[in-house]
Amino acid sequence: MNHLPDPHEGAVERPVPDVSIVVPTKNSVRTLRRCLESLRAQTLPCHVVVVDNHSTDTTREVAALLSDIVFVAGPERSRQRNLGAAATQSPVIGFVDSDMVLSPSVVEQAKSAIDAGAGSVIVPERSVGSGYWARVRAFERAFYVDVDGIEAPRFFSARLLASTGGYDETLDAGEDWDLGRRASRAGRVERITALIEHDEGQLTYLQACGKKGAYAAGVARFADKNPGALWRILLHRPYIRHPWLLLDQPRLGAGLIALKLGEAMAVVVRLLLAAATPDRPRG
Known part of the structure; x- marks a missing residue:
């Protein structure tokens, strides 16, 4: 079990609002400003902590303008999130990615749910972006709203988060599902109605498949840690159980089939390559 680290040496004690948001970044300048501006525009003020993984662009400069704490740490987002939480x-801690934009009442609704006894809170997400494949991704994500086991919580009571040990730093994929499973055993999970937008940008087919392939080893570690969970997540997707739903928008449905096949092939290829390569220490 992981243990959340002690607060970062550079963090300064000061009065903070009831909610803190941790944003892990790495070369995120394209999307970070909109993300942080959406946090500053919340109906309930929040404390913003950016943990940057050694960006080589101007990510930290943007973060310094719009966040309360900025520091540098890696090697992966699980470690960044745990450090930010520490x-x-x-008493309430949220985690959002740097390519996300929150609608104005997300923080207020999440805090209200936790004040009412929830241990963790799921925020529905929708994808936005340019081009056909971004529309396919948005079509896919729309299937996942209110589906147990696929959506993962983004807000937690600090007490529950500490009791679970936070994000598993051995996982660089599936870490949100893993924490969500532990959080659901430790306390009540609630959903709110306010949305998060996930900015896919100008998504291409090869980018989407390549990103999934890059997560292959991490997903395999998640599956090893949570026997049977990955298959339940995959098979519980509405378009798998009810494939005729893809006919509602045939052009996007065909694209989703092609996308899932391409992603699966990318994962298989990466796992085969990893199996044929001598083990190296993870950095």
Whole structure:
């Protein structure tokens, strides 16, 4: 079990709002400003902690303008999130990615749910972006709203988060599902209605498949840690159980089939390559 680290050495104690948001970044300048501006526009003020993984663009400069704490740490987002959580004393902690934009009442609704007894809170997400494959991704994500086991919580009571040990730092994929499973055993999970937009940008087919392939080893580690969970997540998707739903928008449905096949092939290829390559220490 992981243990959340002590607060980062550079963190300064100061009065903070009831909610802190941790944003892990790495070369995120394209999307970070909109993300942080959406946090500053919340109906309930929040404390913003950016943990940057050694960006080589101007990510940290943008973060310094719009966040309360910025520090540099890696090697992966699980470690970044745990460090960010440890840098604040807020009773409610949220985690968002740097390519996400929150609607104005997300933080307020999440805090209200936790004040009412929830241990963790799921925020529905929708994808936005340019081009055909971004529309396919948005079509896919729309199937996942309100589906147990696929959506993962993004807000937690600090007490519950500490009791679970936070994000598993051995996982660089599936870490949100893994924490969500532990959080659901430790306390009640609630959903809110306010949305998060996930900015896919100008998504291409090869980018989408390549990203999935890059996560192959991490997903395999998640599956090893949570026997049977990955298959339940995959098979519980509405378009798998009810494939005729893809006919509602045939052009996007055909694209989703092609996308899932391409992603599966990318995962298989990466796993085969990993099996044929001598083990190297993970950095």
